[in-house]
Amino acid sequence: GQQLNQSPQSMFIQEGEDVSMNCTSSSIFNTWLWYKQDPGEGPVLLIALYKAGELTSNGRLTAQFGITRKDSFLNISASIPSDVGIYFCAGNTNAGKSTFGDGTTLTVKP
Amino acid sequence: KAGVTQTPRYLIKTRGQQVTLSCSPISGHRSVSWYQQTPGQGLQFLFEYFSETQRNKGNFPGRFSGRQFSNSRSEMNVSTLELGDSALYLCASSLEPSGRGMDTQYFGPGTRLTVL
Numbered sequence: 706g707q708q709l710n711q712s713p714q715s716m717f718i719q720e721g722e723d724v725s726m727n728c729t730s731s732s733i734f735n736t737w738l739w740y741k742q743d744p745g746e747g748p749v750l751l752i753a754l755y756k757a758g759e760l761t762s763n764g765r766l767t768a769q770f771g772i773t774r775k776d777s778f779l780n781i782s783a784s785i786p787s788d789v790g791i792y793f794c795a796g797n798t799n800a801g802k803s804t805f806g807d808g809t810t811l812t813v814k815p
Numbered sequence: 816k817a818g819v820t821q822t823p824r825y826l827i828k829t830r831g832q833q834v835t836l837s838c839s840p841i842s843g844h845r846s847v848s849w850y851q852q853t854p855g856q857g858l859q860f861l862f863e864y865f866s867e868t869q870r871n872k873g874n875f876p877g878r879f880s881g882r883q884f885s886n887s888r889s890e891m892n893v894s895t896l897e898l899g900d901s902a903l904y905l906c907a908s909s910l911e912p913s914g915r916g917m918d919t920q921y922f923g924p925g926t927r928l929t930v931l
Contacts, residue, residue, distance in 0.1 A: 736919070738919060738920070740922070745903075745924075745925075745927070746924050746925070747819070747821075747905050747907075747922035747923050747924045747925045748858075748905070748922045749922070750919060750920070750921060750922075753919045793858065795858075795920075802860060802863075802871050802873075803848065803860060803920065804860075805850075805857060805858040805860075806857075807857045808857060
């Protein structure tokens with residue numbers, strides 16, 4: 706089945722630094738989604754991408770749908786302590802299944 | 816607009832018992848998907864329902880089943896519980912099923928199931 710390789714697995718950064726994480730796959734996806742999950746809660750949708758090459762921003766977050774449709778990245782600028790959490794990428798195919806990356810755990814030191 | 820709600824939030828069961836979890840999607844959303852989340856396996860897709868029909872199924876044993884009602888509310892059932900079934904069970908709803916372009920999923924807070 707499809708697999709998503711999400712990296713890095715974890716990041717420890719200083720408040721104010723920029724963050725970048727990405728997901729790659731050997732399969733093509735029609736939709737890329739980025740979620741953030743806080744402990745004990747469900748993932749919250751951050752950004753949805755629907756077209757290859759699409760670059761979308763949501764406040765300090767920017768995500769891009771790769772031209773090959775096999776990858777996506779998420780950038781967070783000027784990180785703040787509340788950015789702490791686990792970030793997941795997800796890809797959807799025409800066949801109707803969602804595949805999730807293993808997550809990137811972000812720690813922000815004040 | 817209210818988000819996805821899941822009940823109960825926490826559940827403790829013993830091996831061999833069965834459990835039913837409930838999910839109410841966002842109003843107007845017709846597709847509901849279920850996921851199992853564990854520290855070691857990440858988010859694993861269980862099944863997706865649309866218009867009361869199971870549309871997709873992940874690689875889980877037959878002990879895991881689900882259904883969707885005419886109001887789009889969904890339940891999942893796990894029979895003969897095993898220790899390894901301890902996990903956070905997440906429900907997600909979307910306007911349309913996966914693959915139709917309007918398939919952005921919104922997650923509920925999850926049900927934390929502990930099997931003793």
